[in-house]
Amino acid sequence: MSIADEAPKPAFRLSMLIYDTRYRSLTIQVVVFLLVMAGAAWLIDNTARNLQALGKDFNFGFLWNRAGYDISQRLVEYTNDSTHGRAMLVGLLNTLLVAFLGCIAATVLGVFIGVLRLSPNWLAARLMTVYVEVFRNVPLLLWILMIYAVFTEVMPPPNAFRPNAEGVTAAQMVLGDSVAFTNRYTAIPDPLFSRSLGNIDLGIFLVSVDLLAILAVLTGSWWVNRRLLRHATAVQEATGLRPVTWWKSLLIWLVPLAVLKVALGFHLGYPELKGFNFTGGINVSNSFVALWLALSLYTGAFIAEIVRAGILAISRGQTEAAYALGLRPGRTMSLVILPQALRVIVPPLISQYLNLTKNSSLAIAVGYLDLRGTLGGITLNQTGRELEAILLMMLIYLALSLAISGVMNIYNASVRLKER
Secondary structure (H helix, E strand, O other): OOOOOOOOOOOOOOOHHHHOHHHHHHHHHHHHHHHHHHHHHHHHHHHHHHHHHOOOOOOOHHHHOEOOOOOOOOOOOOOOOOEHHHHHHHHHHHHHHHHHHHHHHHHHHHHHHHHHOOOOOHHHHHHHHHHHHHHHOOOHHHHHHHHHHHHHHHOOOHHHHOOOOOOOOOOOOEOOOOEEEOOOEEEEOEEEEOOOOOEEEOOOOEEEHHHHHHHHHHHHHHHHHHHHHHHHHHHHHHHOOOOOOHHHHHHHHHHHHHHHHHHHOEEEEOOEEEOOEEEOOEEEEHHHHHHHHHHHHHHHHHHHHHHHHHHHOOOHHHHHHHHHOOOOHHHHHHHHHHHHHHHHHHHHHHHHHHHHHHHHHHHHHHOOOOHHHHHHHHHHHHHOOHHHHHHHHHHHHHHHHHHHHHHHHHHHHHHOOOOO
């Protein structure tokens, strides 16, 4: 009498793809994938047939055609004889500029307001609550239009800064006669270098060697200051006393930068009223200022709630322990609470940065030519390449969002709890 060690395996049948749980999930995934690909193929074929019926093709050759329109605010050289591709680059840089400055301002404002919302001072906490509720519950577009209307309707025209027959001006410049707020633009000083190192031509645009030198000095100062703080932390862990480092950090940041500025002959070109406009400085359009302020104030209200939630997520015992060690409330917040709260704050903060970057496309409401205003606005209307322009704009916004998410995820990984 013999005993079989293993039961014979049943032969594979097609019905097993549906009724056998080992294969059913794979079958469903393959079917869904084929349906999605078939739908995409139908959509592409239908689009191609409709374009052919309209006498159009699909290409991006329009980017090398003459643009024929002006852009008032730009970070690189541009004229109306430049190409649509050049105009797209100018719009993209304008988008990056307002998004970068908006993220910085919104973060600073949000952290400050989020902390104040938890203040034991009743008046300060209630005022910050009013700010958060007002800005969060009014659409961003209305804030952009309102701030822009304030600048255009309340601010004086440039000729109001010209003295009359008695030598009296209807409007005055501020900050030592260096800044002028007008109903068309804000005139600010222009940073100049009498011993400039020149520019590097990358073909697409020029890169200032002076700016690269300043960034290199700031990077070096950051590295040296980081080493200083690490040494102070090591001394504190070994002795229990932390050496005073604030004046050393101040010198590390200021002295190299001051030496470089003297070597380059740094000075400011102040705006002066000549004719009907200010010259000699930088005229920042009111559309940019209104967009930047609105994005910063609106997003700052959401970041304030994120910061408040992150702080409340930290156990009250952490604060009590810090107080027991003799730390003051300000030092407790900066050294104990906020570093731990960052692990809760950073993930939703990424979404706010993405929202701010995408919300910058509302710039078209006030005439600020960003990527939406150039590629998705004037260029689209002039060339009639709706599909190409929209697809290209979507891909650029997608790339920007993925880049922001990637950078912030790297930072988030650096501040999360390290398991041992």
